[in-house]
Each structure stands twice: as structure tokens, then as C-alpha cells.
Amino acid sequence: MQKIILPIVFALLLCTQGRAQTKLGYYKEAQASLMYTAYKSSVEGEADRKINGLSLDIRANYSLLGNLIFRDPEKPFFFGDHIGAGLGMGYFKKPDDDFPFMLSLNLEYGLKACYSINDDLEVGLKWIAGAGTFFTDFKNDFAVAQKPSFIPSARFANYMVSAGFGKAKVGTGGDGGRGNYLMGEGRVMFGEMNDEMKPSLFIRVEHYNGKYDETSRKDNCAQISFGFAIM
Numbered sequence: 001m002q003k004i005i006l007p008i009v010f011a012l013l014l015c016t017q018g019r020a021q022t023k024l025g026y027y028k029e030a031q032a033s034l035m036y037t038a039y040k041s042s043v044e045g046e047a048d049r050k051i052n053g054l055s056l057d058i059r060a061n062y063s064l065l066g067n068l069i070f071r072d073p074e075k076p077f078f079f080g081d082h083i084g085a086g087l088g089m090g091y092f093k094k095p096d097d098d099f100p101f102m103l104s105l106n107l108e109y110g111l112k113a114c115y116s117i118n119d120d121l122e123v124g125l126k127w128i129a130g131a132g133t134f135f136t137d138f139k140n141d142f143a144v145a146q147k148p149s150f151i152p153s154a155r156f157a158n159y160m161v162s163a164g165f166g167k168a169k170v171g172t173g174g175d176g177g178r179g180n181y182l183m184g185e186g187r188v189m190f191g192e193m194n195d196e197m198k199p200s201l202f203i204r205v206e207h208y209n210g211k212y213d214e215t216s217r218k219d220n221c222a223q224i225s226f227g228f229a230i231m
Contacts, residue, residue: 033227055090
């Protein structure tokens with residue numbers, strides 16, 4: 001597993017190099033984190049179905065429009081598309097299953113904008129038109145999705161905070177149960193803000209819920225991530 005994951009991390013970190021001043025990581029970013037996921041499906045009159053575990057999650061996002069048109073670090077305004085992808089592998093506890101591992105795949109897309117008020121203060125907003133993470137061991141599958149969601153962010157000096165809210169889908173088949181998405185993230189960045197590459201540490205908490213219209217089934221998923229990012 002290490003022979004596969006380590007080259008991927010290295011490649012993602014290399015892809016963040018560039019001369020453009022990053023604005024909240026909106027130009028491009030790579031992340032590697034430990035993520036704890038707790039999923040529960042409840043149906044009235046039946047025992048809850050629970051899947052939970054710890055995984056190594058690797059993600060990268062990029063902006064084609066932002067890097068082509070809004071690349072000048074002297075300009076305070078940034079606007080661009082948002083394209084993201086990732087994968088993960090972890091150890092999970094599942095009902096009636098002796099195979100402890102699950103794979104996760106992540107895809108997301110949308111738009112984002114940022115404005116630099118001064119060297120120490122930036123504000124930004126992501127509109128995630130669609131995002132989803134699919135967990136599978138080819139037997140116990142489930143997925144969480146944002147469709148759509150909004151993620152405002154602000155940076156003061158070397159500290160950055162983000163919040164997310166929107167609609168969610170969570171479940172095991174079809175479109176899943178429809179509900180709400182909430183997220184909070186705190187980040188500490190290292191180095192100067194005009195450095196070509198800025199490392200950071202972050203902690204992120206997310207919650208998805210969904211209810212199926214035709215049944216009493218309700219699904220919930222909570223995720224806590226602690227990781228390292230390069231912007």
C-alpha cells in the first residue's frame with residue numbers, strides 16, 4: 001500500500017509548484033489527511049447499520065480558468081472554476097464482515113472567487129455545484145455528496161477559517177437520501193504569503209444527513225479530518 005500511496009502524494013505535491021501567489025489555495029492545492037468516517041443508516045423497527053473507520057485520504061484541486069486568466073499575484077481579485085479529485089484507503093468496522101478495508105473515491109466541481117483586501121486579509125467563496133465521496137469494498141458501499149453547497153473562507157495573516165453549508169445526499173443506492181451538509185475548518189499556514197509554496201496544517205469537521213421520502217430510512221455521516229496541505 002505504501003508503494004502506491006507515497007508516489008501519489010509526491011506527485012500531488014509537485015503539481016502545486018508555480019509562481020502565482022496562492023489565494024486561499026484557490027489556484028491549486030494538494031492535501032493528505034487522516035480521516036475518521038462514521039456512517040449510520042436507520043430504519044424504524046430495524047437495527048441500525050453502522051460503518052466507521054480511519055483512512056488515509058489524498059486530494060488535489062485545481063482551477064484552469066484561474067491559472068490562465070487570473071494568475072497575476074498583484075491583482076487583488078481571483079475568479080475561476082474548481083476541479084477536484086481524490087482517493088483514500090482505510091481500516092473500517094462493518095456489520096457481519098471480516099474484511100476490514102474500504103476504498104474511497106472523491107470528485108468535485110464548481111466555481112470560486114477570492115479578493116485580497118491587503119497582505120494580511122483575504123476573503124473567498126466556493127460554490128460547489130457537485131461533490132461526492134464513494135466508499136466501497138464491493139460489498140458494503142455508501143456515498144456522501146454535496147449538491148450544491150457554499151464554502152466561504154477568510155484568511156488573517158497565517159490563519160484561515162472556512163465554513164460550509166448546503167444540500168446533501170447520503171446513502172447506499174440511487175440518489176440517496178436528501179438532507180443537509182455542514183462543514184467547519186481551521187488552518188494554520190507556514191512561511192510568507194508570497195512564497196511559491198505554502199504548507200499548512202488543518203482540521204476539518206463535516207456532517208451529512210439524508211432522509212428517503214418513500215420510507216422511514218434516515219442516513220447520517222460524520223467526518224473528522226486532520227491533515228497537511230500544500231498551496
